[in-house]
Amino acid sequence: MSNKPKIAVIGAGKWGQALHFALSFKQETYITSRTPRDIKNFTDLNTALNCEYLIIAIPAQQIKQWLKENFVFKNQKVLVASKGIEANTGEFLNEIYAEHVPEKNIGFISGPSFAAEVIQGLPCALVLNSTSKKLYQEFKPFFPDFIKTYYSADVIGAEVAGAYKNVLAIASGICEGLHLGKNAQASLISRGLVEMQRFGKNFGAKKSSFIGLSGAGDLFLTASSNMSRNYRVGLGLAQNKSLEEILEELGEVAEGVKTSEAIYKLSKEYNIYTPIANEVKLVLDGKNPKDSLKDLLNS
Numbered sequence: 001m002s003n004k005p006k007i008a009v010i011g012a013g014k015w016g017q018a019l020h021f022a023l024s025f026k027q028e029t030y031i032t033s034r035t036p037r038d039i040k041n042f043t044d045l046n047t048a049l050n051c052e053y054l055i056i057a058i059p060a061q062q063i064k065q066w067l068k069e070n071f072v073f074k075n076q077k078v079l080v081a082s083k084g085i086e087a088n089t090g091e092f093l094n095e096i097y098a099e100h101v102p103e104k105n106i107g108f109i110s111g112p113s114f115a116a117e118v119i120q121g122l123p124c125a126l127v128l129n130s131t132s133k134k135l136y137q138e139f140k141p142f143f144p145d146f147i148k149t150y151y152s153a154d155v156i157g158a159e160v161a162g163a164y165k166n167v168l169a170i171a172s173g174i175c176e177g178l179h180l181g182k183n184a185q186a187s188l189i190s191r192g193l194v195e196m197q198r199f200g201k202n203f204g205a206k207k208s209s210f211i212g213l214s215g216a217g218d219l220f221l222t223a224s225s226n227m228s229r230n231y232r233v234g235l236g237l238a239q240n241k242s243l244e245e246i247l248e249e250l251g252e253v254a255e256g257v258k259t260s261e262a263i264y265k266l267s268k269e270y271n272i273y274t275p276i277a278n279e280v281k282l283v284l285d286g287k288n289p290k291d292s293l294k295d296l297l298n299s
């Protein structure tokens with residue numbers, strides 16, 4: 001019998017490495033990335049793609065291209081760990097993946113989970129979202145005891161929540177950076193939750209996803225902590241730093257930047273009222289955050 005791992009993580013950024021660390025508690029787990037890394041069980045892409053189970057943790061904006069150029073479907077079961085909406089096309093990740101992986105083989109991870117805490121083995125709860133409960137049952141045993149997993153069939157709800165909270169975290173960082181106070185921040189976060197739910201409903205998302213781990217859970221985490229890269233983008237914007245400067249300092253992905261463009265586009269196309277996300281997009285384009293505040297207060 002082969003002792004080779006049957007599961008691999010693709011993408012060795014912060015989240016890919018944290019997931020690899022976590023999954024390695026229960027079984028040997030491969031990890032691969034564009035550039036070789038000094039990580040136990042690091043392997044090449046081909047070997048990873050030959051695994052029965054994959055977790056893909058590359059940034060949302062790179063996925064479409066990455067799948068086209070690199071992915072070969074061999075009946076693998078796939079969990080997507082990214083949180084974002086493709087900005088060029090406005091496509092949700094499940095639509096992009098659908099061109100390469102059948103629905104019954106794919107799931108999406110959501111919920112509050114800073115990689116920096118997961119990689120210390122601190123407890124957390126995640127939702128594995130898939131229309132196939134069987135897929136959830138197959139992945140569940142791979143997760144270590146310090147991660148509690150829940151099942152949901154609401155893929156679009158989880159996707160919208162995970163992507164939208166990144167944009168709201170930027171707004172919340174701006175709020176903090178402008179010293180607007182805790183009242184303002186709590187109002188922003190709770191109205192943001194209403195807004196993401198309204199947006200999601202348009203695409204068939206369930207309300208329950210927004211009041212659970214995927215929505216409120218991840219939003220409260222990300223929009224209230226400078227451990228969040230998106231929150232730190234907001235702090236930088238409030239300090240009048242340029243986006244280029246902020247992203248260079250960050251050196252990691254802040255999905256909310258591009259996702260705000262996607263939400264802006266989709267909300268215009270479908271006529272959805274998304275005032276906070278729209279203001280984030282405008283501030284990222286150069287609008288003064290104080291003018292955004294005035295506009296939000298008066299809209």
Ligand SMILES: NC(=O)C1=CN([C@@H]2O[C@H](COP(=O)(O)OP(=O)(O)OC[C@H]3O[C@@H](n4cnc5c(N)ncnc54)[C@H](O)[C@@H]3O)[C@@H](O)[C@H]2O)C=CC1
Binds near residue numbers: 011014057058115
């Ligand atoms: N860091 C965190 O706490 C969490 C992150 N996520 C999500 O996971 C995704 C990845 O985030 P992180 O790993 O934290 O970002 P990161 O910035 O630490 O790493 C991104 C990784 O993707 C790789 N990458 C970039 N472009 C690529 C391409 N064209 N082809 C292949 N690989 C490419 C980079 O080499 C890098 O290793 C994002 O969508 C993020 O929202 C989700 C939950 C928690």
Ligand SMILES: O=C(CO)COP(=O)(O)O
Binds near residue numbers: 169
């Ligand atoms: O999604 C995350 C935690 O659940 C990570 O958020 P940031 O990408 O803003 O750091």
